[in-house]
Amino acid sequence: MTSTTTDRQTNGSHREGAPTIDLDRVVVRFAGDSGDGMQLTGTRFTTVSALFGNDTATLPDFPAEIRAPAGTLAGVSAFQVQISDHDILTPGDAPNVLVAMNPAALKANIGTVARGGIVIVNNDAFDDRALEKAGYGSNPLLDGTLDGFRVYEVPMSSLTMEVCREAGVKPRDAERSKNFFALGLVSWLYSRPTESTIEWIAKRFADKPQVLDANTRAFRAGFHFGETAELFESNYQVHPATALPGTYTDVTGNTALSWGLIAAARQARLGLFLGSYPITPASDILHELSKHKNFGVRTFQAEDEIAGIGAALGAAFGGALGVTTTSGPGVDLKSETIGLAINLELPLVVVDIQRGGPSTGLPTKTEQSDLLHAMYGRHGEAPLPIVAPSTPSQCFEMAIEAARLALKYRTPVILLSDGYLANGSEPWRLPTLAELPDIHVEFATEANHSDPDGSSSFWPYQRDPVTLARPWALPGTPGLEHRIGGLEKADGTGNVSYDPVNHEKMVRIRASKIAGIAHDIPPVEVDDEHPGGSELLLVGWGSTYGAIAAGVRRVRKRGIHVAHAHLTHLNPFPANLGEVLASYRAVLVPEANTGQLVRLLRAEYLVEARSLTKIQGVPFHASEIEEAILDALGVTPQPGMELQSPVEEAS
């Protein structure tokens, strides 16, 4: 293993002569056909590692096509996970181990593997046809392509079929279990406990006894193969990470977000209404929430994106926590209704799981390119709050925050997650329910305005003097009948008004209401070990958090002082942001777009912020951030000071 170190030999071994070597971390990448079950395999390996106590970070990477032609590069599906004995921030730049189920999977992924890394191939799949489909002119297992890697050829298909035949499983069906053989083998290689996986298989395939049997046999066979075949000279272990005391679970961003919405409704004491239309990679939120009707959750799969948000807004008018979830082109379609919600001043949470664009773009790849759309993608003067989680587990917290702002200020709020956060997972220290914020709001129940004749009436646009929020009066409340709509309203009464001066006033009030939120959100925190002494401030938002923080750690290992601020609130910005930016000589803004936050920062604060961008549908690598920092500071790495520092992420 090149880039993972502290190779302490231990006494523990599974096999005589095969020692177990301790590693502080390892990056494993499972790759196969879309139909090979690589996502399931990777997820299970992650879960078992998380349960074992490692820190984990994952990067699922799959094609947009459900089943692209088998054996082709387009059909390759991969799952990368980093497991570690210490706190890590990213799924790792370069895998130490690649499991390739066929030639296409090898070809598509070998370029990412660390030099000297382990490559485990299912050599059963390397026949002439498969090689040709993958575009190999000659067999890479024979022609020297893999020189410099430690290649293990394991006939996974035939070994799986062999053990399944004994159980009477048809060869065709048996072959499908080969991903469990791979899981077993990698489980042995990294000394993962087996019982929990066997139990999990039993539960997951309980209704398909034959598949259950085949998968269990394949898993055990893979594990035993590692143990007994004298192929591997050693195996490894990654000890549990030290973490804050508490109860942990492994969670993906979309699951955390769904649970956050349920929690928000609970904390607001409102029913949750989700209006949504299926779209990658947001659909999992619709799926997850649909399961939890016993939480008072109404899920509505609408006829289109517009109806999804429309129904959510209608439900909000009726007093529900209205939510819509979408991605990519779906965001465009919701723009008009978001504008209406801004004008109606009703609470609404709009969740955008960003993906590569424009148009259909890259449905399964991550990008941060909707920030300016969230800011400005509506006609007229239509500001709204924008929040963005930084990690998968933070999606929970930010869902509650989005709901809090929406309910308190009666405004639509856009939550910007992305494909990487949505599908990536990490261990999450569970909050206790008592820790969750109370976001309860009061509905209007009585008249709020005295008329000159001494009677009283209800003015739907009579605002709270502090928040500038208007009262939320629900249909069903006697005496507060009122009409709202998309036409401009007279200040106070809410009646239709074409008065020019009133219009300017209303535009400014709506803007002030949103701007005022700056004082109701936490100030941005700066991670700076040498306040006053750091030469550069990195400012990020959203899913770049892990890569930026890891890059910063690497640079600090070189004795260079840099600071990192990560924004969770993009509109308004935290009240102290201007001050923070002004206190650094240089500012660097890494983003997975062409430089959207940097434009906002420059425009808002007149700072000379530099931009670092990557628009490849994949997250930044820590090494890229490191390089950019060094470059920004004019530091040339000295010989022996190569960028791939061996202890890159140890904190």
Place this chain on the structure above:
Amino acid sequence: MTDTIVPQTTRKDWTSDQEVRWCPGCGDYSILAAVQMLLPELGVRRESTVFVSGIGCAARFPYYMNTYGMHSIHGRAPAIATGLAVSRPDLDVWVVSGDGDALSIGGNHLIHALRRNVNLTILLFNNQIYGLTKGQYSPTSEQGKVTKSTPFGSLETPFNPVSLALGAEATFVARTHDMDRKHMMETFRRAHFHRGAALVEIYQNCNVFNDGAFEAITGKDARAEKLIPLVDGEPIRFGAEGEHGVMLDADGRLRLVEVSDVGVESLLVHDEAREDPGLAFQLSRLARGPFEPTPIGVFRAVERPEYGDAMTAQMARAEEAKGVGDLGALLRSGGTWTVEA
């Protein structure tokens, strides 16, 4: 929301303080009057009544009602009203729309609201023209219609809203017109009491951009000969003396006949509760446009589970099966591990 007796109201109670701004002589006035006169008779509460509209002349309707209301965006009223109606089954939700709003930009939402059978009373003001944008042809304008945007005549085949709704298997479909308040009130009443989606097409005169579009059938002198009243359980007949009728031919086609020729027993007996919408659809196709004898009244009224009720029942079943949602347990549902202090 309370179960005390609903207070007696009059038309005035249902009228908001906003000045009505339709063109003088517009058919919308009589529809508004019919609704405001009907509501006191329905035993409903102002606070539990909501009017949701999209964009267009008709869409100003909610502003004139002293109830809850939302003037939303073009075409989207059925979607917005769906969210409101399913999450608040206690409310009486009305949608007011026009032919451009409901059938052009919002056609998708309309058919899906009907298909799902959401508890909405949808009033579709059909004037066969775009009024608010000053006179372009609409999806119900007749082929050849000369308007500002079709100076050489429209090339398009118009929608028949009743046929469309029946095609979407709407559970309640009716037609009425702005010249007959009594008929409107009766039709709206039926629509209101229907649990599920009820669509009422209202032939409405736009006296500014499409004056007299329905005159040939709704004019006082024309009605007897040109309107075919549908009465449940009765033979379908019309004419001053009921001398004309509708017969189902042996070849399965509907035909206009003289009662004296065929005998009243040969006439088609209207059955609005017929499960198969086929016959109702055929009735909707009797006239090629509002110049031939045209059926009015309730084409179809069948029972089917209402969408919001079904959703609520599903939630109740989930709660029965799994118990009231426990957030703490949910957060732990993916398996946990503990790090000791």
